[in-house]
Amino acid sequence: MINTSTPYKAADERYDNPDIFMRCGNSGVLLPKVSLGFWHNFGADAPFERSRAITRYAFDHGITHFDLANNYGPPNGSAEETMGRLMNEDFRPYRDELFIATKAGYEMWPGPYGNWGSRKYLMASLDQSLKRMNLEYVDLFYSHRYDPNTPLEETLQALADIVRAGKALYIGISRWPLEALKFANDYLRRQNIPILIYQGRLNMLDREPQEEGILDYCAENGIGFISFSPLAQGLLTDRYLNDIPTDSRMSRNKSLKPESLTPELLAKLRRLNDIAAQRGESLAAMALAWILEQKGVTSVLVGASSVEQLATNMQSIHSAPFSEELLNIL
Numbered sequence: 001m002i003n004t005s006t007p008y009k010a011a012d013e014r015y016d017n018p019d020i021f022m023r024c025g026n027s028g029v030l031l032p033k034v035s036l037g038f039w040h041n042f043g044a045d046a047p048f049e050r051s052r053a054i055t056r057y058a059f060d061h062g063i064t065h066f067d068l069a070n071n072y073g074p075p076n077g078s079a080e081e082t083m084g085r086l087m088n089e090d091f092r093p094y095r096d097e098l099f100i101a102t103k104a105g106y107e108m109w110p111g112p113y114g115n116w117g118s119r120k121y122l123m124a125s126l127d128q129s130l131k132r133m134n135l136e137y138v139d140l141f142y143s144h145r146y147d148p149n150t151p152l153e154e155t156l157q158a159l160a161d162i163v164r165a166g167k168a169l170y171i172g173i174s175r176w177p178l179e180a181l182k183f184a185n186d187y188l189r190r191q192n193i194p195i196l197i198y199q200g201r202l203n204m205l206d207r208e209p210q211e212e213g214i215l216d217y218c219a220e221n222g223i224g225f226i227s228f229s230p231l232a233q234g235l236l237t238d239r240y241l242n243d244i245p246t247d248s249r250m251s252r253n254k255s256l257k258p259e260s261l262t263p264e265l266l267a268k269l270r271r272l273n274d275i276a277a278q279r280g281e282s283l284a285a286m287a288l289a290w291i292l293e294q295k296g297v298t299s300v301l302v303g304a305s306s307v308e309q310l311a312t313n314m315q316s317i318h319s320a321p322f323s324e325e326l327l328n329i330l
C-alpha cells in the first residue's frame with residue numbers, strides 16, 4: 001500500500017521486521033539488508049511523485065539507508081535535489097532514523113577541481129551535496145572511485161578531515177582496487193576513523209569483488225560490504241526475458257546497452273528464472289538473496305523504478321537458504 005498521508009507520517013510498523021537489519025562490519029551501525037540507491041529514477045527526469053512513493057514505501061518498510069552521489073540525476077546533482085525536497089516535505093522529522101550516503105569521485109563540474117580525488121574537489125563537492133540535500137551532515141561519505149594520479153594520502157586525509165569537521169559521520173570507499181583499499185584501511189585506522197563500508201559491484205553475473213579478494217579482505221578487517229547494481233541493472237529480473245520494454249533502462253539509458261543482452265546471456269537468465277520459479281520466488285528476489293548469502297555482505301543496494309519492484313526486491317530478505325548443490329551451479 002502506498003502511503004499518501006499529508007503531511008507524511010511514517011508507518012508505525014516500520015521496524016516490526018527485525019530480520020531486515022545486519023551489522024555493518026564490526027561497527028556500531030546496523031543497515032537494512034536491502035538499501036535504496038538513487039542513481040537512476042530520482043533525477044529531474046523522473047516524476048517526483050513516483051520518487052516520493054518509492055522512498056516512502058522504503059522507509060515505511062524499514063529501509064533506512066538511501067545511497068546518493070553528487071553526479072546522480074540526470075542532470076548531475078538532481079537526485080540530491082530530489083532528496084532535499086523529500087527531506088523538507090516528508091523526512092525531516094525522521095532525520096535521525098535515516099542513514100544517508102553521498103559520494104564524490106566522478107566528473108561533477110568543469111575544470112580541474114570538479115573530478116577525481118583531490119582534497120579541493122572532495123571538500124567542495126560535499127558542501128554542495130549538503131546544500132542540495134538540505135542536510136547539515138551525511139551519515140556516510142564515499143570516495144566514489146580510485147584516482148591513480150592523486151596521492152592516496154591526500155584523498156584519505158580529506159576524508160578524515162571531513163569526519164572531524166562533522167560533515168560526515170563515517171567514511172566509505174567505492175571501487176578501489178584491493179591494494180589501495182588495504183592502504184586506505186591502514187591509513188584511516190591510524191587516524192581512528194575506520195572505513196565503515198566498501199561499495200562494489202557484486203551480483204550473479206559479476207563476481208569481481210569476490211574473485212579479487214575484496215570481500216574476504218572486508219570480512220577479515222571488520223569493514224562492511226554493500227553491493228551496487230545487484231540486479232545487473234535489471235538483467236537479473238524478468239524485465240528482459242521476452243523483449244526489451246520501451247520503459248526499461250535498456251531502452252531509455254545508455255548505462256545498460258542492448259548489445260549486452262546476447263543470446264547466451266538470455267539463455268542463462270531464462271535458466272536462472274526457472275530455478276527461481278522452482279524455489280517459488282522471482283528471479284529478482286533470488287538474485288538478491290544469493291548476494292546476501294555471501295560471507296561478508298552487509299546489504300544490497302537496489303534501484304527501483306516502481307514501488308512494486310521495490311516490494312519484490314524486499315522479498316529477498318525472506319528467501320529460503322540455498323543448498324550447497326544449488327550454490328555450486330549458480
Ligand SMILES: NC(=O)c1ccc[n+]([C@@H]2O[C@H](COP(=O)([O-])OP(=O)(O)OC[C@H]3O[C@@H](n4cnc5c(N)ncnc54)[C@H](OP(=O)(O)O)[C@@H]3O)[C@@H](O)[C@H]2O)c1
Pocket residue numbers: 036037038039040041067068144174175199200227228229230231232233234235237238239247248249250284301302303304305306308309310312313
Ligand atoms: N559506487 C558506484 O560506482 C555505483 C555504481 C552504480 C550504482 N551504484 C549504486 O547502486 C544503486 C543500484 O544500482 P542499479 O540501479 O544499477 O541497481 P539494480 O538493482 O541492479 O538495477 C535497478 C534496475 O533494475 C530494474 N529492477 C529493479 N528491481 C526490479 C524488479 N523487481 N523487477 C524488474 N525489474 C527490476 C529497474 O529497471 P527499469 O528502470 O528498467 O525498471 C531498476 O531501475 C544505485 O542507485 C547507486 O546508489 C553505485
